[in-house]
Amino acid sequence: MKFIRHTSVLALAIGATLSAPAMAQETVRWGVPMAFGSNLVALGDTMPWVSEQLKKVSGGTINLQVFEPGKLVPALAIFDSVSTGKVEAGYSWMGYELGKVPVSALFGAVPFGMETPMFSAWMYFGGGDALLKESFKPHNVYPIFCGSISPEAAGWFRKEITKPDDLKGLKFRAAGYGGKVYQKLGASVTMLPGGELFQALEKGVLDGTEFSLPTVDDQLGFSKVAKNYYMPGWHQPSTNQFLYVNMAAWNKLKPQTQAQIETTCTAGVTMAIAKAEALQGQTLAKFEKDGVKARQFNKVMLDAFAKASHEVMAEESAKDPLVKKVYDSMTAFQGKNANWHHLGYLPRDFK
CATH class of the missing domain: 3.40.190.10 (Periplasmic binding protein-like II)
Known part of the structure; x- marks a missing residue:
């Protein structure tokens, strides 16, 4: 009887532990204005793909609703809107804010710089992501690498x-x-x-x-x-897109939610590269x-x-x-x- 009693208690504890993450999953509802139309292949359809995948991996608790250019904020005002907290997040090529954040354009594209695979390598394994976060922290923005395409035409x-x-x-x-x-x-x-x-x-x-x-x-x-x-x-030689998140909004998220967003954006990078090369x-x-x-x-x-x-x-x-x-x-x-x-x-x- 003692064994059965202990086993029952253990089973209840395991059940509670296994169900805890699902119960603890927070709900996120953000509007995400984009700088590009969602119809634009590999450039504008990456964030909608990321949004759909996030709904699936989170069981519907993370909903980043994308908005076409100009529907929520002007296409070139993504950075300012996120920085000031007008919106929680936005999706854009990094560099339109060149006048306010000169370093931003380096992450968007560098003349005669790294092509897409090497840029991704630098971001993930060459210290690029840490420099990215350092560059945007004073502007109240947490940027996430979330798309990259093949060389543009000149x-x-x-x-x-x-x-x-x-x-x-x-x-x-x-x-x-x-x-x-x-x-x-x-x-x-x-x-x-x-x-x-x-x-x-x-x-x-x-x-x-x-x-x-x-x-x-x-x-x-x-x-x-x-x-x-x-x-x-x-x-x-590479053209790189980022999910800009307001720093205060990002810091409110639980680590699990943050990891889901960042990991899904990493998948978005892969999908954008593959689609760009395919067509x-x-x-x-x-x-x-x-x-x-x-x-x-x-x-x-x-x-x-x-x-x-x-x-x-x-x-x-x-x-x-x-x-x-x-x-x-x-x-x-x-x-x-x-x-x-x-x-x-x-x-x-x-x-």
Whole structure:
């Protein structure tokens, strides 16, 4: 009888322990404005995927409801809205807040920087995530790496670009440090959200624009108003998206909930990379049928972009110690792994 009694008590204790996590699971209901439309493949549909997965892994207790650009806050106001607590969280490319947080654009994309797999390696195993958290803590924002895509195209142009002088006076849309490089080479650079670019190209407000992958550019209709499509995406060898969380809102969460959100965002990075890599070839073939001339910038142009990029990053590093700290970490990691990439991977021109 004593054995049965002890066994019953033990069973009750185990049952209580096993049921505790489910009972302790908190409810999270956040509106999450996005900088990109959810229809944009690999760029805008990653956060909706993360949201759906979070509902599943949490049993429906974590609901991050996504909002299309402009529905909750303006597309380029994600950072400010999260920082001030207007919303608990938002999803964006990191770098639109360049004016307030200069270091942010390094995490979004670095001209001639790391490609997507290496950037992810730096984030997870090279100290990048710790630097990210350090950079945004003073702004009351907890950022989570939550999406990354293949190199973007360098841009759409109304005319052929063969020499650096062709950029002088060109009205061009660009973001982040890539935009500063275009400015250094004489272009007139403006920042517009993706939803406004087709009309700006069509009406001649812009002579050219960069935005994203071929699939995304196709969805935005750029091939209808510009026929010169240049690659490679020297300005954004990787393009990285983040879930911005208000620091106070994040600190209120239980560790279990925090882990569910961060782990699901890590899965989102994987899904975005895979989807981006899967679909670009067929889109380039479609562009060819539509009369688009897909070209690579020649060496003269790439050399000019590289020289200007090094000058811009030296200037920005000299102005801001945090920019220098993060940029030095990135370039050191890139340099340490350069020989591996040179020797370990097949040459891209190998047939």
